[in-house]
Amino acid sequence: MATSICATEFKGSWGSSIAGEDYAMLVKTSLPSSSSSKSSSVRVAKPVRLQPMMKNVNEGKGIFAPVVVLTRNIVGKKRFNQLRGKAIALHSQVITEFCKSIGADAKQRQGLIRLAKKNGEKLGFLA
Numbered sequence: 001m002a003t004s005i006c007a008t009e010f011k012g013s014w015g016s017s018i019a020g021e022d023y024a025m026l027v028k029t030s031l032p033s034s035s036s037s038k039s040s041s042v043r044v045a046k047p048v049r050l051q052p053m054m055k056n057v058n059e060g061k062g063i064f065a066p067v068v069v070l071t072r073n074i075v076g077k078k079r080f081n082q083l084r085g086k087a088i089a090l091h092s093q094v095i096t097e098f099c100k101s102i103g104a105d106a107k108q109r110q111g112l113i114r115l116a117k118k119n120g121e122k123l124g125f126l127a
Contacts, residue, residue: 062124069127091116 072080092113099109120126 062122062127065124065127068124
């Protein structure tokens with residue numbers, strides 16, 4: 001046989017619980033009334049998502065930056081990015097072959113590729 005407890009049998013105290021008498025007052029103060037004007041209501045706009053951007057901290061700096069920017073303006077951004085991608089891939093292959101010839105492991109090879117990227121940024125190749 002199951003025993004049920006209803007609210008009238010409860011002898012304890014709810015204290016300052018939100019389920020007590022304060023709940024009705026809280027609802028009244030937090031919700032805008034229907035008689036209030038629409039200008040006092042708060043409208044929440046959809047958040048705007050910014051596109052992630054990978055910016056070069058040395059953009060426009062470096063000895064080769066003017067040549068890189070000029071070339072990009074002449075051949076167009078799309079074609080320029082294709083050429084740059086091919087050049088980076090070839091340079092990575094050269095580093096890989098060099099690491100094979102001296103017996104360097106993959107971790108050292110990755111470190112050399114990162115170093116080449118940092119140097120390219122400083123010299124302005126990635127402007």
